[in-house]
Amino acid sequence: MKAHRLLSGNITEIEVDVDVATGVPLLPPDTTAAARPDDIPGFLLTIVGNQWQQIEILPPTLEQLKNDKLADFDKHRTWYLNQPVIVNGAQFDGDKNARDSLTQALTVHSALGILPPAWFDYNNTPHALTNVEDLKAIAAPVAVTYSTRYYEMVTMRETINAAQSKEELDAIEIPVHQD
Numbered sequence: 001m002k003a004h005r006l007l008s009g010n011i012t013e014i015e016v017d018v019d020v021a022t023g024v025p026l027l028p029p030d031t032t033a034a035a036r037p038d039d040i041p042g043f044l045l046t047i048v049g050n051q052w053q054q055i056e057i058l059p060p061t062l063e064q065l066k067n068d069k070l071a072d073f074d075k076h077r078t079w080y081l082n083q084p085v086i087v088n089g090a091q092f093d094g095d096k097n098a099r100d101s102l103t104q105a106l107t108v109h110s111a112l113g114i115l116p117p118a119w120f121d122y123n124n125t126p127h128a129l130t131n132v133e134d135l136k137a138i139a140a141p142v143a144v145t146y147s148t149r150y151y152e153m154v155t156m157r158e159t160i161n162a163a164q165s166k167e168e169l170d171a172i173e174i175p176v177h178q179d
Helices: 062-081 096-112 132-162 166-171
Strands: 002-007 010-015 043-048 051-056 085-087 090-092 118-120 126-128
Touching: 002 043, 010 043, 062 132, 062 166, 085 132, 090 132, 096 132, 118 132, 126 132
Parallel strands: none
Antiparallel strands: 002 010, 043 051, 085 090, 118 126
16 A cells, blocks of 8 residues: 655655454554645645644744845855955955955064065965065955945944845845856
8 A cells, every 4th residue: 555654855656564363454653544635835735643734934033134145245255255356456355364464564574674575466476575665565455445445344233233124125136256
């Protein structure tokens, strides 16, 4: 005899034995021999005990929607804060390591008067450093761009957290990027 069984969250059709004396199917737990009912939109069809059950799928709460939006935001934020910075037509790394390296180079110059001979851009092209002003011309836009981007991300996070409805959350656009 054919029956339906719920196993590991999936409903599958199985064969079950029938008691020859009574004609009743011998059903393992969470199995039914009843015909599968039609799906109802907005409900989850499952088997509880030996009966079909339609369980209403509740819409996500505002808190769940915010958490989903914040997860998308975190991906965007990581991508955005690590984008290169354009300085005089060249792209320079703008991530934390690049900012730390620029700060270190300025600190070493301040303490010892030593400059690296060149600074490499995002594409590993060297840019000669003839004086500290050349290094500052790279460091300043990188720092300002990072601060601006960081402020934008703080504002976006605050906007998400302040949303009072699904419609307000849906109005907040978070770009999706290819990895």
